[in-house]
Amino acid sequence: MSIFKKIFTAIKGGANEVGEAIVDANSTRIFEQEIRDAENHLTKAKRDLTDVMAKQMQASREVERITKDIASHEDYAGQALSKGDEALAMEIAEKIASLDTELTTQQGSLDSFTTSVERLKELIKKSERQVADYKRQLSVVKTTDSVQKATAAITDNFVSGNSKLLSAKDSLERIKQKQQNFDDRLKASEQLQAESGDASLEAKLKAAGIGDQASSANSVLDRIKAKQG
Secondary structure (H helix, E strand, C coil), X not given: CCHHHHHHHHHHHHHHHHHHXXXXXXXXXXXXXXXXXXXXXXXXXXXXXXXXXXXXXXXXXXXXXXXXXXXXXXXXXXXXXXXXXHHXXXXXXXXXXXXXXXXXXXXXXXXXXXXXXXXXXXXXXXXXXXXXXXXXXXXXXXXXXXHHHHHHHHHHHHHHHHHHXXXXXXXXXXXXXXXXXXXXXXXXXXXXXXXXXXXXXXXXXXXXXXXCCCCCXXXXXHHHHHHHX
C-alpha cells in the first residue's frame, strides 16, 4: 500500500470515528426524529390506502352492475327464445359474452384491490404497533438518559465536594495548630516568668515552712490559750 493510500485510509478512519461520535452524542435525538419520520410515512400510507380502498369500492360497484346486467340480459335471451326469435337470442348472447369478459376483468381488479387493501391494512397496523413500542422505548431512553446525567452530575459534585472538604479540613487543621502553638507559647512564657521571679522563691519557702506563714485557726487558738495561762 502506497503512503498516499495509507494517509487516505487514516483520514477515512478518522472521519468514521468522528461521524460515529456525532451519532452517539445525538443518538436519542436521531431516534426521536426517526420515529417522527415513521409517523409521517404512516400518515401518507393511510392516505394512499384510502385511495386504494376507494378504487376497491368502485370496482365492487362495477362488478355488481355487470352481474345485474348479465342477469337482465340472460332473462332477455330467455324471453327471445320463448318467442322463437333465435337471431335476437343470439345477439343477446353475444352481449352477455361481452359482459362476461368485462366482469372477469373487473372481478380481477376487485380481487387485486381487496388483497392490496388487506395487506396494506395489516402492514399499517404492524407499523403502528412498532411505532407505539418505539415511543415507549423512547420514553424509557429519555428517562434513563436523564437519570444517568443526574448521576454523573452528583458524582462530579461529590468528587468536587470531597476535594473542597479535604481542602477545608486542611485549613481547619492549620487554624487549630496555629491556636495550639499560641497557647503553648503563652503557657511557656508564664512558666518561665514564674520560675525566674519572687513568686517562685516564696512558693519554695512556704513549702519548706520557712518565713511568714499564713495564720491558721489552730495557731490562733494556741496564741489565745497562751495569753490566758
